[in-house]
Amino acid sequence: MFLIDFSSPEPRPKLSRFQPGHWTANEGETLVALDVAQEAELERQKATVLVVEDEVLIRLMVADALRAQGIGVIEASNGDEAQAVLASSIPIDLLLTDIRMPSKMDGLTLARFARAARPKLKLIIASSEPADSCGSEVADAFFHKPYTVSALLRSIKNMLKVWDDESKRP
Numbered sequence: 001m002f003l004i005d006f007s008s009p010e011p012r013p014k015l016s017r018f019q020p021g022h023w024t025a026n027e028g029e030t031l032v033a034l035d036v037a038q039e040a041e042l043e044r045q046k047a048t049v050l051v052v053e054d055e056v057l058i059r060l061m062v063a064d065a066l067r068a069q070g071i072g073v074i075e076a077s078n079g080d081e082a083q084a085v086l087a088s089s090i091p092i093d094l095l096l097t098d099i100r101m102p103s104k105m106d107g108l109t110l111a112r113f114a115r116a117a118r119p120k121l122k123l124i125i126a127s128s129e130p131a132d133s134c135g136s137e138v139a140d141a142f143f144h145k146p147y148t149v150s151a152l153l154r155s156i157k158n159m160l161k162v163w164d165d166e167s168k169r170p
Contacts, residue, residue, distance in 0.1 A: 047160040048072035048090075052082040052097040052110065053126075062096065065149045071162065079105030086110075086117050093160055096152075099127040111138045122159045124152075 049066055053059035054077050063073040074090065076082035080103045086092065095114050099107035107125060114121055115138055125139040126147065141155050 046070050046072075046162045047093040048074065049094045049096055049156065050074045050076060050082060050085055050092045052076045052079065052095065052101070052107065054078055054098060054101045054103075058098075061149060062152065065153055066156070069153060069157070069162075071156070071160075077101075078103035079107060079110040082110055083113055086114050086121075092118070092121060094122040094124065094156060096124045096126065096156070099125060099129065108138070124155065124159075126152075 046069075049071055051059055051063050051066070051073055053062065053075075056077070059075055059077070063075055066073050074085055074092070076085060078101045079097070082095070082097065083105055086095070095111070097107040097110055101107055105113070107127070111123055111125060114123060123139045124141045124143060126143040126145055128145040131142040131144065140159060143152055143155070
């Protein structure tokens with residue numbers, strides 16, 4: 001199991017393997033963990049997408065649609081959580097991020113961090129603002145909100161090439 005400690009004072013959040021039940025979170029800490037079953041599930045998927053969206057219903061709708069297509073999903077509700085995942089060794093093929101989020105790190109800053117940390121990572125930005133006003137040039141694709149899930153899925157599948165050879169990750 002992986003544990004990501006978002007409260008770490010170090011520039012990169014601390015990531016370590018641990019046994020379930022052998023850790024506690026202090027008040028104010030944000031912890032995210034992938035258990036052995038979740039790790040195994042991500043390994044079996046065609047690809048893995050990190051979905052970063054503070055609107056719970058949008059995040060769940062997108063995550064459920066991706067999972068239904070055999071694509072693994074890691075969810076984050078803000079840029080700080082997503083940064084910790086990206087700074088870890090967890091394999092991510094595509095980042096889908098909202099721009100406006102209630103955390104220290106907004107989606108555009110997260111996108112720039114992702115480009116620096118993982119240059120080959122595919123990147124989609126979603127925003128209700130026009131593409132030219134939110135820094136979408138850092139992204140491989142831009143979706144204006146509200147968007148249709150079918151259009152988003154089509155774009156993600158094309159970017160990850162899950163149509164052609166489903167056994168290969170980009």
